[in-house]
Amino acid sequence: MKDLIKTLVETYGPSGNEEQIRGLIEETISDHVEEIQVDTMGNLIAHKEGTGDGKRVMIAAHMDEIGLVVTHIDDDGFARFGRVGGVSPITLVGNRVLFADSTTGVIGCEKWLRSSKLPEWEELFIDVGATSQKDCPIDVGNIAGFVRSFVDMGKRMVAKSMDDRVGCAVVIQTLLNMEDSPNDVYFVFTVQEELGTRGATAATFGIEPDVAVAVDVTSVGDTPEAHPMAVSLGDGPAIKVMDSGMLTHPGVKRWMIEAAEDADIPYQLEVLERGSTDARAMQLSRIGVAAGCLSIPCRYVHTPSEMVDYGDVQGSVDLLSAMLGGEIDLS
Amino acid sequence: MLLEALSNARGVSGNEDQVRDIILQEIRGYIDTYRVDALGNLLCVKKPRHASEKWPHKVMIAAHMDEIGLIVTGINENGTLRFDKVGGIDDRILLSKQVLVGEKEVPGVIGYRPIHLIAKDERDKAIEADKLSIDIGASDEESAKELVTVGDYVSFRTAFGALDEESRTVKGKAFDDRAGCAVLIELLKETYDLEIHAAFTTQEEVGLRGARVASYSINPDAAFVLEGTICDDLPKKKDTSPVTELGKGPAITFMDRSFVADRRLVELLVTTAKQMDIPYQFKRAVAGGTDAGAIHLAREGVPSVTVSVPSRYIHAPVSLLSLSDFDHTVQLLRAALYNLEGGLP
Numbered sequence: 001m002k003d004l005i006k007t008l009v010e011t012y013g014p015s016g017n018e019e020q021i022r023g024l025i026e027e028t029i030s031d032h033v034e035e036i037q038v039d040t041m042g043n044l045i046a047h048k049e050g051t052g053d054g055k056r057v058m059i060a061a062h063m064d065e066i067g068l069v070v071t072h073i074d075d076d077g078f079a080r081f082g083r084v085g086g087v088s089p090i091t092l093v094g095n096r097v098l099f100a101d102s103t104t105g106v107i108g109c110e111k112w113l114r115s116s117k118l119p120e121w122e123e124l125f126i127d128v129g130a131t132s133q134k135d136c137p138i139d140v141g142n143i144a145g146f147v148r149s150f151v152d153m154g155k156r157m158v159a160k161s162m163d164d165r166v167g168c169a170v171v172i173q174t175l176l177n178m179e180d181s182p183n184d185v186y187f188v189f190t191v192q193e194e195l196g197t198r199g200a201t202a203a204t205f206g207i208e209p210d211v212a213v214a215v216d217v218t219s220v221g222d223t224p225e226a227h228p229m230a231v232s233l234g235d236g237p238a239i240k241v242m243d244s245g246m247l248t249h250p251g252v253k254r255w256m257i258e259a260a261e262d263a264d265i266p267y268q269l270e271v272l273e274r275g276s277t278d279a280r281a282m283q284l285s286r287i288g289v290a291a292g293c294l295s296i297p298c299r300y301v302h303t304p305s306e307m308v309d310y311g312d313v314q315g316s317v318d319l320l321s322a323m324l325g326g327e328i329d330l331s
Numbered sequence: 332m333l334l335e336a337l338s339n340a341r342g343v344s345g346n347e348d349q350v351r352d353i354i355l356q357e358i359r360g361y362i363d364t365y366r367v368d369a370l371g372n373l374l375c376v377k378k379p380r381h382a383s384e385k386w387p388h389k390v391m392i393a394a395h396m397d398e399i400g401l402i403v404t405g406i407n408e409n410g411t412l413r414f415d416k417v418g419g420i421d422d423r424i425l426l427s428k429q430v431l432v433g434e435k436e437v438p439g440v441i442g443y444r445p446i447h448l449i450a451k452d453e454r455d456k457a458i459e460a461d462k463l464s465i466d467i468g469a470s471d472e473e474s475a476k477e478l479v480t481v482g483d484y485v486s487f488r489t490a491f492g493a494l495d496e497e498s499r500t501v502k503g504k505a506f507d508d509r510a511g512c513a514v515l516i517e518l519l520k521e522t523y524d525l526e527i528h529a530a531f532t533t534q535e536e537v538g539l540r541g542a543r544v545a546s547y548s549i550n551p552d553a554a555f556v557l558e559g560t561i562c563d564d565l566p567k568k569k570d571t572s573p574v575t576e577l578g579k580g581p582a583i584t585f586m587d588r589s590f591v592a593d594r595r596l597v598e599l600l601v602t603t604a605k606q607m608d609i610p611y612q613f614k615r616a617v618a619g620g621t622d623a624g625a626i627h628l629a630r631e632g633v634p635s636v637t638v639s640v641p642s643r644y645i646h647a648p649v650s651l652l653s654l655s656d657f658d659h660t661v662q663l664l665r666a667a668l669y670n671l672e673g674g675l676p
Contacts, residue, residue, distance in 0.1 A: 082617030
């Protein structure tokens with residue numbers, strides 16, 4: 001599964017530019033589902049038909065990653081930019097970015113090295129090695145993702161965009177492993193989550209599920225002087241109870257906990273004070289959907305070095321598989 | 332001029348009737364059917380010349396009728412009015428402005444103590460909106476109550492006018508988004524092989540509320556949103572990224588805070604502009620939001636794009652725009668709609 005994660009995290013796909021990552025996922029799963037389609041927004045929706053009269057289930061992991069968008073190119077060929085999703089300037093200076101056409105850029109800062117302060121957005125620029133506006137290979141409106149290769153540390157793995165490519169990997173692996181299920185399952189790889197769960201909003205309207213679960217990363221409280229949070233790397237997949245966008249449906253929470261306990265999968269309960277997932281949008285679709293979230297604990301979220309624990313990842317696949325394999329009772 | 336009537340009309344969010352009446356009168360002869368929905372959106376249908384199987388066929392074009400303004404929240408004992416802001420307003424622009432209050436259009440002034448009575452350190456600070464009041468000349472609470480009631484809408488008192496005949500620059504209030512409304516009206520005067528759903532929306536400035544329900548009921552294949560957008564081309568210390576520039580043509584949005592534009596529609600507009608030799612520019616900042624933010628998420632999603640007439644000093648009592656930008660926006664959209672008749676990839 002590490003190979004799958006490596007391929008996913010190293011593929012380009014900032015919000016609104018998910019074609020490449022979507023193509024990769026589609027290729028990986030298309031032979032294993034009855035039906036696969038791309039909707040208007042660009043969400044990839046794969047359907048595995050149920051064998052019985054189980055529930056209509058939507059599982060969502062987002063394909064998009066945070067990035068930068070070019071807003072201006074000056075006479076010397078330097079590009080100014082805006083952010084795509086929750087990017088902090090603290091992660092930027094000296095970092096590298098990649099555009100859809102494989103143009104690479106480095107991020108520079110005005111008066112660089114002269115200041116110990118955090119740079120202002122207006123002081124930062126992307127240098128793609130151009131010498132003038134004319135020979136600059138990128139245009140206003142082009143979107144860049146970050147560049148950082150996958151590192152296997154044994155127990156732990158680190159890469160850019162573990163948020164949420166590791167979630168995509170968990171969903172893909174679950175789909176590939178899946179045997180007959182009474183439930184009608186829609187595996188959805190969503191777009192534009194980082195801009196406000198936009199892809200999931202449209203996809204859920206189309207699918208009209210009975211129950212929906214997002215698979216996404218969550219923050220942890222186990223690093224030096226971290227904001228207190230009762231989730232740690234290596235303690236198993238986290239079952240979300242609440243975040244700033246939603247409260248998990250009590251029936252969904254019970255279903256997830258029982259599935260973990262019945263299969264002897266270690267798990268932790270999660271309350272995330274800041275942030276949310278596609279579950280927020282899925283829960284409020286049409287007349288409301290019973291929703292929850294399976295979270296993969298992740299350090300340094302929204303930096304180019306997001307770290308997860310391989311045991312947590314495998315546990316997440318086991319838990320999701322256990323959840324989908326049997327009858328779902330939400331009472 | 333139509334833009335003049337639209338700009339002078341009063342239509343703070345939630346109170347768009349006056350604007351709607353002007354628009355309806357203007358477009359009646361050019362549309363097949365119309366209705367006003369529960370939130371006050373004016374939804375018009377213009378049928379295609381011929382039926383077509385091409386996609387997209389059902390095209391929504393939206394412009395919002397509402398403008399930013401104020402609303403009366405209370406009447407003080409001395410006859411002045413307390414107020415709240417409706418939509419995004421910088422407190423600093425309120426001071427010493429003339430306004431019109433309520434249906435009776437009672438004139439008022441947002442006043443403050445003169446410089447003689449302001450301590451030196453206070454002069455350096457912006458006065459917050461909640462420390463200001465509207466003076467309608469009433470001597471006490473009772474006489475003020477005869478003229479206004481709590482909940483009355485307050486609009487800026489600004490007359491449309493020309494600034495420079497040569498550059499065709501005009502001033503007025505509410506170019507955001509009466510400029511878009513005027514462009515949409517012009518577009519309706521032509522016929523297309525598309526089913527055009529013109530939506531003049533309400534309550535955009537308070538959270539894209541009208542467009543949300545309008546797009547749900549229209550359920551379009553694709554959407555264009557017409558706007559009056561930010562223009563900040565005045566000289567600055569350094570020009571890292573002007574959002575748009577006056578006189579440089581319609582501004583196409585690739586992304587703002589509310590949505591990512593559909594790339595095929597952006598491409599359609601750019602190709603059309605080049606083909607027709609119409610000047611255009613991109614909106615070069617990921618700032619602000621438009622009705623496209625609500626429309627593109629309607630039902631199962633709608634490919635959408637926003638095109639704007641650049642306008643200096645929006646969200647203030649008076650803004651500027653170039654009539655040549657306005658004309659180019661009409662030309663670009665009209666030609667793009669004809670090109671769209673051939674379908675999208």
